[in-house]
Amino acid sequence: MTGFPIIRIITKLLIPYILLFAFYVQFHGDYGPGGGFQAGVIFASGLILYGLVFGLHAIKKVAPPIVIEKCMALGVLIYAGTGVLTMALGGKFLDYSVLEHDVLPHWHVPSGQHLGIFLVELGVGITVTAVMTMIFYAFAGRKQV
Amino acid sequence: MNLIVFALLALLAITAVAIAQLRELWAVIMFTGIYSFLSASWMIILDAPDVAFTEAAVGAGISTVLMLSTMALTGKAEDIPRKSSVVPLFVVIVTGATLVYGTLDMPHFGSPDAPVQVYPDPSFVERSEADMHGLPNVVTALLASYRGYDTLGETTVVLTAGIAVLLILRKNEDEQDDTAPLARNKSS
Numbered sequence: 001m002t003g004f005p006i007i008r009i010i011t012k013l014l015i016p017y018i019l020l021f022a023f024y025v026q027f028h029g030d031y032g033p034g035g036g037f038q039a040g041v042i043f044a045s046g047l048i049l050y051g052l053v054f055g056l057h058a059i060k061k062v063a064p065p066i067v068i069e070k071c072m073a074l075g076v077l078i079y080a081g082t083g084v085l086t087m088a089l090g091g092k093f094l095d096y097s098v099l100e101h102d103v104l105p106h107w108h109v110p111s112g113q114h115l116g117i118f119l120v121e122l123g124v125g126i127t128v129t130a131v132m133t134m135i136f137y138a139f140a141g142r143k144q145v
Numbered sequence: 146m147n148l149i150v151f152a153l154l155a156l157l158a159i160t161a162v163a164i165a166q167l168r169e170l171w172a173v174i175m176f177t178g179i180y181s182f183l184s185a186s187w188m189i190i191l192d193a194p195d196v197a198f199t200e201a202a203v204g205a206g207i208s209t210v211l212m213l214s215t216m217a218l219t220g221k222a223e224d225i226p227r228k229s230s231v232v233p234l235f236v237v238i239v240t241g242a243t244l245v246y247g248t249l250d251m252p253h254f255g256s257p258d259a260p261v262q263v264y265p266d267p268s269f270v271e272r273s274e275a276d277m278h279g280l281p282n283v284v285t286a287l288l289a290s291y292r293g294y295d296t297l298g299e300t301t302v303v304l305t306a307g308i309a310v311l312l313i314l315r316k317n318e319d320e321q322d323d324t325a326p327l328a329r330n331k332s333s
Contacts, residue, residue, distance in 0.1 A: 030280045033194040041202040094293040117289040131307030138314040139214040
């Protein structure tokens with residue numbers, strides 16, 4: 001799409017803010033509206049916008065399919081791994097209370113339930129971003145038969 | 146406020162009728178995008194901004210793109226139906242009437258007796274802030290902590306759906322032409 005300078009420049013201006021907003025929704029989701037799923041779809045729509053305007057090969061350079069398809073499973077692994085971690089620390093599956101710690105209390109490092117929610121939302125966000133992007137690749141990579 | 150509500154709902158209904166009427170699939174896809182944006186605005190009015198994010202990003206963004214790429218692979222116009230549409234119309238009217246009849250028993254919007262206000266145990270709302278180290282968002286606390294198993298299941302469903310789509314749609318390795326990026330760029 002080399003012939004549409006306005007679309008390309010506006011896209012380049014907008015994408016950082018879309019991705020930043022996705023991170024805000026992801027990591028501020030404990031305080032405001034949002035969470036992993038919302039952040040994942042917003043992040044993926046930023047990637048897809050880039051792919052639409054600059055072509056499939058450009059987005060595949062930024063987000064290689066071989067990495068993204070591993071991320072699909074990585075997110076679920078982080079989520080379930082949090083549960084296994086809480087079991088290893090002596091609690092029940094996904095019982096985040098055992099994640100309590102006293103590292104750098106002045107820096108407000110997430111602890112206990114907050115840390116658990118942070119980790120599982122991160123897992124949800126990674127899986128949703130990866131799945132949406134891979135589905136876009138699967139659709140956009142096909143030619144008319 | 147009421148004016149906005151009525152205008153939004155009227156626009157939703159008009160868009161839905163327009164989608165049903167149109168045969169040009171390009172226009173239909175654009176109208177479904179408009180429908181999603183209107184739904185997102187409606188969710189904002191219902192104080193559900195997180196649902197509105199999702200509706201705007203998935204409904205208006207990603208699914209519009211996916212439908213456009215599907216249309217590029219298939220046809221651009223819907224066939225004119227040859228069969229009579231009396232029976233489908235009858236089924237739709239009966240189903241719609243049943244649904245409307247079902248809403249008659251529902252509590253009024255915002256009523257304090259509504260199940261949605263009563264059934265998730267109010268103690269969740271009262272104790273979540275203390276349980277969660279001062280995290281004020283009860284929705285996140287419910288989804289990620291109290292109902293963590295459900296959300297794990299949902300995430301797995303998303304993964305499974307993604308794997309299924311990839312298994313059906315992905316090309317074979319030898320057909321992929323990522324090695325020729327410049328030629329691809331010119332054609333797209």
